[in-house]
Amino acid sequence: MLHDPNHIYIFDTTLRDGEQVPGCQLTTSEKIEIAQELELLGVDVIEAGFPISSPGDFQSVVELSKAVKEPIICALTRANKGDIDSAVASLKYAKRPRIHTGIGASDMHIQYKFNSTRDEILARGVEAVKYAKSFVEDVEFYAEDAGRADLAYLARMIEAVIAAGATVVNIPDTNGYCLPDEYGARIKYLKENVKNIEQAIISVHCHNDLGLATANSISGIQNGARQIECTINGIGERAGNTSLEEVAMILKVHQTLNLHSNINSKHFYHLSNKVSRMMNMPVQPNKAIVGKNAFAHSSGIHQDGFLKHRQNYEIINPEDVGIPSAEIVLTARSGRHALKHHLERLGYLIEKVNLNEVYDRFLNLADQKKEITDNDLLSLMGDGTEANYNESSIKMKTLNVIMSGDSIPEATVTLEISSQEKQATATGNGPVNATINAIESIIGKKPSLKEFNIQAMNGGSDDISRVDMLLLLDGKSYDGYGFSTDIVRASANAYLDAVNKFLS
Incomplete structure (x- = not known):
């Protein structure tokens, strides 16, 4: 398969894996709204659903296929003809359809999920790829629980499905088990031991059970993978999936990786809030990139350094991810520089203010409250209704x-x-x-x-x-x-x- 060797394809599964979280189900119209936002964001692939699972999921894939023009629309199946037939029918309006089929690859799944053998499972995987390939050109194969699979068997399976027509091979760390170096080594092993590996794109799909989803995904692309499967806000089964905004900003910040995506990061904050609201999944305040504290500075030392030169304590400009500006939070740990910043923002002329005196009163108040608000500052300055603006104010x-x-x-x-x-x-x-x-x-x-x-x-x-x-x-x-x-x-x-x- 010919493609830019430095391009990382972003495969968004917010509407499939992300929607599997209890309480996060969306209507078809809501899915279309998010899909159109994902298109604006610049994702390469949207996994629209699992069509065989319900009539609603089937119809969502149909309607998303009509509504979205640029990204590939992908439908998930298991390795059987009924699932694939349903996916084919749901994708009939897609401009760029992809079928995502697969089966378990670890001995754990082969024995306890399928009650089968390695050879039988491999044959089922190959048959599914061949069948899907008879309908669409773009077929992705997932080797479920690849993070715990025997490496030699995994390589044999991947080689066989590529020979059967798979254009993308997904190596999921389904249970979030792997350490980054272990997961990267798996990708490297496949690159070096699957003779036809250059005919397909290697994809990484990592779960966050141990908090390693983003790290494992980055390790995967450092070792040859070129597609990352991820979700907005990292939502997904159990502890969630790889966070789309995290991997995209890692690529942007770490230029030495010499890897790039089509993501327009300025849409992140807006889309993060929309997904959070629609799926009823609050974003934790300390969430990287889009959490409300991601660009908030509370420590006096940090605030002083930030106000002198923002890159002292920020490696990302908040504007780059759609956040208007960084926030200087006033607490008992804040210094004079931060207090001066807020007083000026409220319209006070600092040259007319005894800053040391105000700061002493500020510390007394801050010791009693967790966070100082603008109302508190107005009260501190002896003004309960409006700020003391300069003479040109309205x-x-x-x-x-x-x-x-x-x-x-x-x-x-x-x-x-x-x-x-x-x-x-x-x-x-x-x-x-x-x-x-x-x-x-x-x-x-x-x-x-x-x-x-x-x-x-x-x-x-x-x-x-x-x-x-x-x-x-x-x-x-x-x-x-x-x-x-x-x-x-x-x-x-x-x-x-x-x-x-x-x-x-």
């Missing part, structure tokens, strides 16, 4: 909202901009929306509202509400915070807080 002078019966809410806003007052009136689908529309008509910009959260500070009918907003303008994110006993005014304060940041 300030709200008046806000009047009219709501009567079933009529559309109307807001009139007066802003002070460079010592001049400007007023506008607007309607909206609610009082907050009307207020924001009025502000936008004055400032002449319309950023996208990405997040909007309301939180009661203490409780009670006269409680102060805190509103957090995240606005997106020209590809950059700006956060805003507002406080008031009136939710509409708190929302307006938060919106103006963000506006002042992108206009400054």
Whole structure:
């Protein structure tokens, strides 16, 4: 098979192996939505499902085949004609179909799963490949539990299925058993002992039972494999599969490997969140690449070094994986540099602030709380409603909202901009929306509202509400915070807080 010897094919099995996790089942429309995102991401192969397993899985493969144009669409089967017939029928609309068939290769599986012999299992594997090949050109063979299989027998099996027409040979560490050097040695053994190995692509499919899936996959490609089977967020059976975002960023960061993929890493964060939400599988905060703490700096030493030169403590730019920026988290371990960074972000002029005095008060508060919020900093600075912006900041002078019966809410806003007052009136689908529309008509910009959260500070009918907003303008994110006993005014304060940041 002719292919770029330095290209690593990314085979995504989020919609097949990933969906086998209890509680992660998706509807066909949800699968199509994720598949189209995977196409944008740049994956080479999408394993769309196991068609014989259920009518729903069969229909999902059919519809994905219609919806996706560029990636190969792959359907999983066992080594029998019924499974393969079902896969063939499900792939009839695929532009680039692949059948993924296979059978157990370890003596454990041969004896206790199939109650068979090595020769009988090998013959069944060969027969399945030949049968699949009669329908499609692209046939992938998996040697299940290859991580524990006898090496000489595994090589014999792989040579036989390639001779039967397999274009890709999958060497799964099905139970996540292998150590990286052991797994890499298996791939190297096949490269050196299977005489027709150059006629097929070697694929690695590693599970994470011992936390080694990513390491084993990388070891596999270092020893000659050229396809990695993986999932978004590393979801999958038991402890999960190889994480797509991890292996892709390893290839990107370690240029000395001289290996590359077609992955556009800027889509990772968005797609990770979408998969997490749709499959009801939260991403652990310390998850590499896409976890919420992956680019958060808490230690004072780290924060100081990061703020001086980000590469002191970051080997990946967060923007490269779709995260707007790194986060400096304020805790009792934070230093003056981090505190200064946040105060400036909130609009305070540091040359007018006694930083040492504020830092002492900050440490006293941080000893009492796990994490310091912007609201805490505002309180620390003696301001409970809005930040002390410089003289050129936009300030709200008046806000009047009219709501009567079933009529559309109307807001009139007066802003002070460079010592001049400007007023506008607007309607909206609610009082907050009307207020924001009025502000936008004055400032002449319309950023996208990405997040909007309301939180009661203490409780009670006269409680102060805190509103957090995240606005997106020209590809950059700006956060805003507002406080008031009136939710509409708190929302307006938060919106103006963000506006002042992108206009400054």
